[in-house]
Structures are given as structure tokens and as C-alpha cells.
Amino acid sequence: MRIEFVFGPLHAGNLRNMVNLTVRDPLGFRGTGHRQGNRHIVELGPAHATPGYLAGPLQAGRWEVILHTHLLLSDVRGELRVDIDDHERPPFESGAPNLPAVRPPEPGSWMMGDLHCHTNHSDARWTPAELALAATERGLQFLAVTDHNTTSAREPLRALAPGLLQLPGIELTTYYGHAVILGLPDLHDWTRLTIHRGMRELASHVAHERGIAVIAHPLRAGDPICTGCTWTYFDWRPADTTHLEVWNGPWDGAHNTSALELWYSLLASGHRVIATAGTDAHGPAYHPQHGFTCTPATNDAATLLEQLRRGETYLSRQSNLTFAVHTPAGPAGLGSCAPAGRWTATVSWRDLLPGSTLHAVSDGRREVIPVEHTGSHTLHPTVHRWLNFEVRLSDGSLHALSNPVFAQQAPLA
Ligand SMILES: [Zn+2]
Numbered sequence: 001m002r003i004e005f006v007f008g009p010l011h012a013g014n015l016r017n018m019v020n021l022t023v024r025d026p027l028g029f030r031g032t033g034h035r036q037g038n039r040h041i042v043e044l045g046p047a048h049a050t051p052g053y054l055a056g057p058l059q060a061g062r063w064e065v066i067l068h069t070h071l072l073l074s075d076v077r078g079e080l081r082v083d084i085d086d087h088e089r090p091p092f093e094s095g096a097p098n099l100p101a102v103r104p105p106e107p108g109s110w111m112m113g114d115l116h117c118h119t120n121h122s123d124a125r126w127t128p129a130e131l132a133l134a135a136t137e138r139g140l141q142f143l144a145v146t147d148h149n150t151t152s153a154r155e156p157l158r159a160l161a162p163g164l165l166q167l168p169g170i171e172l173t174t175y176y177g178h179a180v181i182l183g184l185p186d187l188h189d190w191t192r193l194t195i196h197r198g199m200r201e202l203a204s205h206v207a208h209e210r211g212i213a214v215i216a217h218p219l220r221a222g223d224p225i226c227t228g229c230t231w232t233y234f235d236w237r238p239a240d241t242t243h244l245e246v247w248n249g250p251w252d253g254a255h256n257t258s259a260l261e262l263w264y265s266l267l268a269s270g271h272r273v274i275a276t277a278g279t280d281a282h283g284p285a286y287h288p289q290h291g292f293t294c295t296p297a298t299n300d301a302a303t304l305l306e307q308l309r310r311g312e313t314y315l316s317r318q319s320n321l322t323f324a325v326h327t328p329a330g331p332a333g334l335g336s337c338a339p340a341g342r343w344t345a346t347v348s349w350r351d352l353l354p355g356s357t358l359h360a361v362s363d364g365r366r367e368v369i370p371v372e373h374t375g376s377h378t379l380h381p382t383v384h385r386w387l388n389f390e391v392r393l394s395d396g397s398l399h400a401l402s403n404p405v406f407a408q409q410a411p412l413a
Pocket residue numbers: 171178216217229
């Protein structure tokens with residue numbers, strides 16, 4: 001089957017109109033091609049499909065082609081043509097790259113991964129093979145590919161990099177916000193969401209299914225520069241979410257500083273929101289300022305998902321920190337909750353750049369400690385709400401951000 005959709009004009013001033021296609025067959029979702037351009041060609045066959053779409057038998061019955069008008073700044077006319085045949089098309093990708101071996105996680109160590117990245121199955125430049133190569137070269141040990149509104153890159157990535165621990169992911173790319181959904185096999189229908197209704201139900205459904213819904217880049221510039229990139233849902237605000245992406249793309253994006261401030265203000269008002277990072281990489285390479293997710297080593301996807309859910313994570317350019325927090329109730333991992341009081345915390349690091357500083361943030365108060373290349377520091381803060389850490393480079397930019405250990409006040413007698 002071949003579907004072709006052409007529309008015009010493409011350009012509206014300096015911006016480009018954007019219309020994408022979703023295909024549904026009698027059994028359900030067959031893919032979305034979330035990408036720029038005004039000529040969309042979708043080829044579907046039993047063994048191969050255009051990136052973004054799913055190969056498989058062509059079932060007789062009712063098919064649907066859905067047009068998503070992500071950005072229309074001018075009058076647009078389009079033509080849709082569907083040719084039904086049973087020619088098998090050649091595969092779009094050939095050959096697997098020679099991947100360096102993925103270093104198996106050592107028990108007791110921390111591992112590093114990316115929870116938000118794209119391939120040419122949506123609008124990225126790199127193929128799943130090129131992403132897998134970059135991820136293994138960067139030393140990543142887990143990955144969630146989160147293409148816009150489609151799942152079709154998951155299987156090729158699994159086949160290409162079986163040593164890389166993978167979680168099912170997607171970036172629901174809606175008109176009023178982008179949400180990274182982790183840990184669920186199925187796609188959620190976002191097309192019925194309005195700015196006032198639907199996101200709260202969707203987020204609670206994800207939580208009920210034991211997935212994670214992350215508000216992605218909540219404060220990135222939105223319409224019409226990047227449609228839906230600012231989070232504007234009224235029924236699911238950052239204060240309602242469990243996970244908020246505070247490090248999106250390279251750190252120096254101004255939206256990241258604002259997202260970090262937003263996160264601290266949520267902590268200060270008593271919300272237990274877990275901070276997340278995603279490179280949002282679209283190829284052709286990872287960037288030195290990308291933030292990854294570090295979590296205790298495991299080779300079990302369910303354990304990884306659970307650690308991410310409770311925030312046993314720090315976000316960093318490199319997996320070179322460890323944290324040990326002791327409270328009156330015993331040791332407490334990042335993301336956990338412990339009785340308020342006087343705690344002892346030790347942070348250890350290696351391979352930090354000259355001029356780096358460690359910031360201990362307890363209840364919003366910041367203690368700044370100069371650090372050497374490799375070493376450790378112990379402090380004894382009195383904590384009423386939370387304790388977390390940052391490592392900043394000499395130019396003030398973020399090297400790492402830990403999730404908090406949260407403090408719980410004793411109930412009133
Ligand atoms: Zn996005």
C-alpha cells in the first residue's frame with residue numbers, strides 16, 4: 001500500500017506549515033510520520049514500512065488516514081492519494097553497525113542512560129542504527145527511544161543493540177504540551193485532548209498502568225516556533241505531575257534554567273516532583289552539554305522503571321558521583337522519604353573539571369563547596385523538607401543535579 005499526501009503552500013513567512021499523517025488499519029495503530037515537509041509518502045507492506053510506520057499484514061477492512069494539523073499559518077490545500085497493491089518494498093535501513101560492546105553494569109555501581117531521544121522514525125536526522133552507535137560510544141547502558149507519536153523505532157533498536165537495556169517510550173506530541181511516556185507498550189490517543197480536558201485522565205491512566213508520564217520541556221518556546229512545546233494544559237499543571245523534565249537538550253537552553261527554578265519552587269511549596277533529563281537528541285551526535293540519567297546499576301527493565309519512578313536518580317553529563325544519606329531512620333536513597341532532622345550526607349566524585357563546585361541544597365538553602373578532581377565531602381544539615389545536590393562547572397552551568405531525599409515531619413501528637 002502506498003499513501004501520498006501533498007499540500008501547499010509549505011512556507012508561511014519564515015515558518016513552515018506542518019501537517020502529519022497517522023494510519024490506522026482494522027486492528028489499530030499503523031504509525032505516524034511526525035516530520036516537516038509538504039510531501040508525505042507512506043509505504044506499508046508485510047515486512048517493511050516507511051520509518052514511523054509499522055510493517056505487517058495488510059488487513060482487509062476499514063482503514064483510516066488521519067491528518068494532524070500541527071501548524072497552519074495560512075490557507076492550505078492538499079491532495080491525498082492511496083494506492084492499494086501488494087508489492088513488497090525494499091527495506092529502508094540495511095545492515096547493522098558494528099556497535100562497541102555495551103559495558104554490563106557492575107553491581108553496586110551507577111549506570112547512565114537517555115530517556116528522551118528521537119530517530120528518523122519521527123523528525124530526527126539519525127537512524128536507529130546511528131542512535132544505537134552514538135549511545136554505546138557515549139557509554140550509555142539504558143535507553144528509551146521516544147519518537148513523536150509513534151513506536152516503530154523500538155523494534156529495530158532492540159534488534160540492533162540487544163545489550164542496551166531498553167524501556168518502551170514515546171513523546172506524545174500534542175498541540176498543548178509534550179509528554180514523555182515511559183514503560184508502557186501501547187500508544188495513548190492524544191487526539192481528543194483539549195487544553196482544558198483529558199490530560200489529567202491520561203496521566204492517571206499511565207500511573208495506574210505503572211508507567212511514568214513526564215512533562216517534557218515545560219517552558220520551551222511554544223507556538224508557532226515549536227508547536228505544543230510550552231506546557232499549557234490547565235487540567236494537569238506541573239504541580240500535579242510526578243515527573244518534570246528540567247534538563248532538556250543541551251544545558252544552555254534558557255528554558256532549562258527556568259524549568260529548574262520552577263522545580264525548586266514546587267519543592268519549596270511541598271510538592272514531591274521528580275526531576276528528569278532527556279537529551280531530546282535528534283542527531284547527528286550527542287552534545288557535551290546533554291544531561292543523562294544516572295541510577296543504580298541493574299539489568300532488569302522493571303527494576304529500572306521502579307527506580308526512575310521513585311526518583312532514585314541524578315541527572316548528569318557523566319556518571320561520576322555517588323551519594324550516601326543517613327537519617328535518624330537509617331540510610332535513605334535519592335527519591336526516598338525519611339524523618340526530618342539532622343542528617344549526615346556524603347557525596348563522592350571523580351574526574352571533575354577544575355573550578356567545579358558542589359552545592360548542597362537543603363530546604364532551598366544552598367551551601368557551596370569547592371571540589372577537586374576526585375574526592376568526597378561530608379555534611380550534617382538539618383532538613384525539614386528536602387535535601388538535594390548540584391555540581392556546577394566553573395562557568396556556573398550544571399554538571400549534575402540530584403533528586404532529593406524528602407523529609408517527612410513527625411505527625412502532631
Ligand atoms: Zn518535545
